[in-house]
Amino acid sequence: MKKFLANVLLFIPFLLTSYFIFLIAWGSFAPGHLRKNLIYGIGGYANMYSRICEAKKMHNVDILFLGASHTYRGFDPRIFKAYGYNTFNLGSPNQTPLQTEILLERYLSNLNPKLIIYEVHPWPFLLDGVESALDLLANDKIDMSSVKMALTLNNVKAYNTLIYSWYRQLFDLDNGFKEEMKKEDDTYISGGYVEKKLSFNSPEAEKKEEIPVTLAHWKPKAYQLIAFERILKIIKDKNIEMVFVQAPVTKMVFNVFDGNDKFDAFISSKTDHYINFNYLMKLDDSLDFFDSHHLNQQGVRVFNEALLKGKETQLHNKVLMTHASFKK
Amino acid sequence: MLFTSNEFLIFFTAFFLLYWFVCDKNVKHQNILVLLGSYLFYAWWDWRFLSILITTSIVNFILGIYIEKTTVPKSRKLLLWIGLLQGVGCLLLFKYFNFFVESFSNFFSFFHFNIHIQTINIIIPLGLSYYTFKSISYLLDIEKGKIKATAEWMVFCSYIAFFPALLAGPIDKARTLIPQLEQKRVFDYNLATDGLRQILWGVFKKVVIADNCASITNHIFDNYQHFSGSTLLIGAFLYTIQMYADFSGYSDMAIGFSRLIGFNITRNFDFPFFSQNIAEFWRKWHISLTSWLTEYVFTPLSIAFRDLGKLGLIFAIIINFTICGIWHGANWTYVLFGLMHGCYFIPLILTGKMNKRSKIAGNKMLPSFSEAARMLATFVLVMFTFIVFRAENITQAFNYYQRLFSISLISIPAVPKGYLTFRTLLLFIGSMLLIEWLNREKEHGLQLGVIKGRIFRWSVYAFIFFLIGMLMETSETPFIYFKF
Numbered sequence: 001m002k003k004f005l006a007n008v009l010l011f012i013p014f015l016l017t018s019y020f021i022f023l024i025a026w027g028s029f030a031p032g033h034l035r036k037n038l039i040y041g042i043g044g045y046a047n048m049y050s051r052i053c054e055a056k057k058m059h060n061v062d063i064l065f066l067g068a069s070h071t072y073r074g075f076d077p078r079i080f081k082a083y084g085y086n087t088f089n090l091g092s093p094n095q096t097p098l099q100t101e102i103l104l105e106r107y108l109s110n111l112n113p114k115l116i117i118y119e120v121h122p123w124p125f126l127l128d129g130v131e132s133a134l135d136l137l138a139n140d141k142i143d144m145s146s147v148k149m150a151l152t153l154n155n156v157k158a159y160n161t162l163i164y165s166w167y168r169q170l171f172d173l174d175n176g177f178k179e180e181m182k183k184e185d186d187t188y189i190s191g192g193y194v195e196k197k198l199s200f201n202s203p204e205a206e207k208k209e210e211i212p213v214t215l216a217h218w219k220p221k222a223y224q225l226i227a228f229e230r231i232l233k234i235i236k237d238k239n240i241e242m243v244f245v246q247a248p249v250t251k252m253v254f255n256v257f258d259g260n261d262k263f264d265a266f267i268s269s270k271t272d273h274y275i276n277f278n279y280l281m282k283l284d285d286s287l288d289f290f291d292s293h294h295l296n297q298q299g300v301r302v303f304n305e306a307l308l309k310g311k312e313t314q315l316h317n318k319v320l321m322t323h324a325s326f327k328k
Numbered sequence: 329m330l331f332t333s334n335e336f337l338i339f340f341t342a343f344f345l346l347y348w349f350v351c352d353k354n355v356k357h358q359n360i361l362v363l364l365g366s367y368l369f370y371a372w373w374d375w376r377f378l379s380i381l382i383t384t385s386i387v388n389f390i391l392g393i394y395i396e397k398t399t400v401p402k403s404r405k406l407l408l409w410i411g412l413l414q415g416v417g418c419l420l421l422f423k424y425f426n427f428f429v430e431s432f433s434n435f436f437s438f439f440h441f442n443i444h445i446q447t448i449n450i451i452i453p454l455g456l457s458y459y460t461f462k463s464i465s466y467l468l469d470i471e472k473g474k475i476k477a478t479a480e481w482m483v484f485c486s487y488i489a490f491f492p493a494l495l496a497g498p499i500d501k502a503r504t505l506i507p508q509l510e511q512k513r514v515f516d517y518n519l520a521t522d523g524l525r526q527i528l529w530g531v532f533k534k535v536v537i538a539d540n541c542a543s544i545t546n547h548i549f550d551n552y553q554h555f556s557g558s559t560l561l562i563g564a565f566l567y568t569i570q571m572y573a574d575f576s577g578y579s580d581m582a583i584g585f586s587r588l589i590g591f592n593i594t595r596n597f598d599f600p601f602f603s604q605n606i607a608e609f610w611r612k613w614h615i616s617l618t619s620w621l622t623e624y625v626f627t628p629l630s631i632a633f634r635d636l637g638k639l640g641l642i643f644a645i646i647i648n649f650t651i652c653g654i655w656h657g658a659n660w661t662y663v664l665f666g667l668m669h670g671c672y673f674i675p676l677i678l679t680g681k682m683n684k685r686s687k688i689a690g691n692k693m694l695p696s697f698s699e700a701a702r703m704l705a706t707f708v709l710v711m712f713t714f715i716v717f718r719a720e721n722i723t724q725a726f727n728y729y730q731r732l733f734s735i736s737l738i739s740i741p742a743v744p745k746g747y748l749t750f751r752t753l754l755l756f757i758g759s760m761l762l763i764e765w766l767n768r769e770k771e772h773g774l775q776l777g778v779i780k781g782r783i784f785r786w787s788v789y790a791f792i793f794f795l796i797g798m799l800m801e802t803s804e805t806p807f808i809y810f811k812f
Contacts, residue, residue: 003517004517004520015793018791018794022794026798033749036798155802156797156802
C-alpha cells in the first residue's frame with residue numbers, strides 16, 4: 001500500500017507537469033479541429049481585445065455600459081457623444097454576472113463613471129458563463145480573479161484556456177498582435193461598440209430557430225446570483241448611480257419567454273431604476289433588428305435616443321436627466 | 329454520481345482511504361463499508377428506490393437460506409418461484425408494464441376491438457435489471473445445488489448492491505463475488521495499479537470516443553430523413569463504435585474500481601470487434617449477460633429441445649436472444665434486435681460452427697485476409713442490428729434502412745460536424761482499435777507490459793489524461809446502459 005500511495009503521489013506532479021507541457025505544445029502546433037477544449041480566441045468575434053486595450057486607457061467617463069451582446073451591439077457611443085456624453089461600452093458576448101464582476105473590479109477605478117447602465121436580460125443568469133470566460137481569459141490579463149472564475153466554472157475548457165493564456169502572457173507571445181477593426185459585417189467602433197452592417201431581421205427565417213426552452217422557466221444559476229449581488233455591492237460601495245435596462249428584443253422572442261414578470265420583479269427588488277424597454281418601445285420585428293435578439297443600427301439609434309430623450313418614461317427621465325452629478 | 333464526475337472522485341477517494349486504512353482489520357468492517365458505500369452511491373441517484381434494492385436483498389437472502397434448508401423438492405421449487413416472481417414481478421411492474429399494456433391494446437385495436445387499459449406513470453429504478461438478474465441467478469444456483477446459501481446477510485446485501493457494478497453491471501454471479509466478499513481483502517499492488525490503468529482506458533473510451541461519436545450520431549439518427557444513404561451508413565458505423573466505447577468504457581471503469589478495493593469481478597468485454605463470427609462476438613460482448621443467459625436460458629432450453637436436433641438449437645437460440653433483446657428495454661426495437669442476432673446464429677448452427685473457437689492472427693501482427701474479411705463481415709452484421717437498437721420505434725428503423733439502402737448510398741457522405749470532425753474522430757477510433765488489437769490477448773487495452781521504463785509508461789498515461797482533458801465533452805453525458 002505504501003508503494004502504491006507513494007507512486008500515486010509521485011505521479012500527480014508528473015501528470016500536472018506533463019499536462020502543462022502537452023497543453024503548450026498542443027496549443028502551439030495542433031490544428032484548430034483538435035483543440036476542442038482549448039479555445040484561445042484572442043480578439044474574438046466581438047473585439048474584446050480592442051475593447052480591453054481601450055478600457056485600460058480610458059478615464060473618467062460619464063456613462064459605463066455593462067452586459068452581454070445586447071450591450072456591445074446596443075449602446076452606440078457616437079450617439080451618446082452627440083448628446084455630449086463621454087461613454088464606454090464594456091459589454092462582451094454572453095457576458096454573465098461572473099465576468100461583469102471581474103471587469104468592474106479591474107476597470108471601474110480608471111473608468112470612474114458617473115453613471116452605469118447595466119443591460120440585464122434573463123438569459124445570462126441561466127448561462128454557465130464559459131463562453132464569456134474564455135473570451136475574457138484570452139483577451140485580458142490572467143490574475144487571481146481569473147483563477148477564481150475558472151474554479152467557479154469548474155470547466156475543463158476554462159482550465160485549459162487559463163493555463164494556455166497565462167503561458168502566452170508570461171512570455172509575452174501576443175506582443176504586437178493587432179486586431180482587425182472590421183470582421184465580416186461587424187465594425188468595431190472606438191468606445192467598445194460593435195456596429196453591424198445594416199441588415200434586417202427575417203422573422204420567418206427566425207421562426208425556424210429553436211427558442212431556448214430553458215427560458216420558459218427562469219431559474220438562475222446560484223453562482224450568477226451571488227456574482228450579481230457582489231456587483232451591486234461594488235457599485236454601491238463606490239457610490240455610483242446605476243440604471244438597469246432591458247434592451248428591446250423582437251416581440252416574437254419576448255413573448256415566448258413566460259418568465260418576464262418574474263425577472264422584472266427580481267430586478268425591481270434590487271433597484272428602483274429599472275426600465276424594461278420591451279414594454280415602452282414599439283419597434284418593428286423586421287426593420288429595427290438584424291436578428292431576433294439584436295437591434296440593427298437603425299434600431300440602436302431609436303433605442304439610444306429613447307433612452308437619452310426620455311419621452312416615454314418618467315422613470316428614466318428622472319434618472320438620466322435630473323441626476324445632478326451626471327448633468328453636464 | 330457518474331464514474332466520471334467530481335462527486336464520484338471524492339466519494340471513491342474517501343471510500344478507498346477508509347477501506348484500506350480504517351476498515352482493513354477484518355472482513356466484517358470491510359463489508360460494512362462496502363454495503364454503506366453502495367447504499368450511499370445508490371441513494372445519490374434517487375434515495376426513494378433504495379427501499380426496492382433493500383427489499384430485494386432481504387427477500388432473496390431469506391429465500392436462499394430456506395431453499396437450502398428445505399429438502400422437499402416441491403417446497404424448494406415453490407420458494408424458488410416466489411423469488412423468481414419477486415424479481416420478475418419488479419421488472420414487469422417497473423420496466424415492462426406499460427409496454428405490455430400498450431402492445432395488448434394495439435393488438436386488439438388491429439382487430440377493431442378497442443380496449444383501454446390505463447398505463448402507469450412510473451420511473452424505472454436504476455440498475456434494476458442488473459441486480460434482479462444477480463438475485464435470480466443466486467436462487468437458481470442454490471436450488472440446483474451449485475452454491476451454498478450465504479448465512480451472512482451483510483455479504484449477500486453487499487453482493488446485490490456492490491456499487492462499482494450496481495448500475496450497469498457486469499452481472500456477477502454469486503459464485504464469483506460472494507466468495508470474495510466472505511474473505512478479507514488484502515491490498516494487492518499489481519491488481520490496484522492495473523485497476524487504475526483500466527479506469528483510465530475506460531474513461532478515454534467513454535469521454536473521448538463515445539461522447540464525441542454521440543454528438544454526430546444523435547444528429548444523424550434524429551434527422552435521418554435529411555441525410556443520404558452514405559451518411560446514414562456512417563451514422564450506423566459511429567453508433568456501433570459509440571455503443572462499444574460507452575459500454576465497454578463503463579465496464580472497464582467498474583472493473584478497475586473493483587480492483588482498487590481488492591475484487592476481481594467478471595470481465596464484460598473481450599475486444600468483440602475482432603470476432604470472426606456472431607457466436608464469437610457474443611462470447612466477447614457483454615460477456616456477463618451472455619453467460620447469464622447461456623446458463624439459465626439457452627442451456628436449459630437446448631436440453632428441453634434436444635430431441636429436435638438442430639431445429640431445437642435454433643428455437644433455443646431465438647428465444648435466448650429475444651430475451652436478451654427485451655432485457656434491454658420495453659420496446660419492440662429491442663425484441664427485433666434480439667431476433668436479428670438469433671437469426672444470425674442459424675447458419676452457424678446448421679454448419680455446426682457455433683462453438684468453434686479460433687485464435688485470431690495467432691502470434692502474428694496482422695490478421696490474414698480471410699480473418700480480416702470475417703471480422704469486417706461480423707462488424708457489418710452487428711452494425712445493422714444497432715440501427716434497430718438506436719431507433720425510437722420499428723417504423724423509424726425501417727425508414728432508416730430504406731433510406732440507407734437507397735441509391736444515395738453511392739454518394740459522397742455529408743457527415744454533420746460534431747464537437748470533433750468525422751476525420752478527427754476516425755483518427756481516434758482507429759487509434760483505439762489499434763491499441764486494443766495490439767493488446768487483444770490481455771485483459772484490457774492499457775496493459776502496457778511492453779513499455780518497460782516507468783517514465784515512458786507514465787508519459788503514455790499522462791498523454792491519455794491530456795487527450796481526455798482536450799477532447800472530452802464538457803457537459804455530463806450519462807452512460808447508455810444506465811437506462812437498461
